[in-house]
Amino acid sequence: MGKTPLRMKAVxxxxxxxxxxxxxxxxxxxxxxxxxxxxxxxISATLLLAPLVGVHxxxxxxxxxxxxxxxx
Numbered sequence: 001m002g003k004t005p006l007r008m009k010a011v012x013x014x015x016x017x018x019x020x021x022x023x024x025x026x027x028x029x030x031x032x033x034x035x036x037x038x039x040x041x042x043i044s045a046t047l048l049l050a051p052l053v054g055v056h057x058x059x060x061x062x063x064x065x066x067x068x069x070x071x072x
Contacts, residue, residue: 038045
């Protein structure tokens with residue numbers, strides 16, 4: 001009448017450390033891939049980096065002025 005529970009075996013998939021050909025696709029044409037990503041996303045990168053560089057420059061200038069303020 002009742003169902004008896006079945007014991008399930010777990011299947012574990014692992015990569016052998018001796019099989020190096022699996023990772024070769026990541027490094028193939030790496031400079032081309034990087035150039036492609038930069039050329040596609042240069043507007044986004046500029047809009048992200050410009051405010052960060054501007055704030056960093058402003059803070060460095062402000063700290064330098066604050067250090068030199070007491071000299072005169």
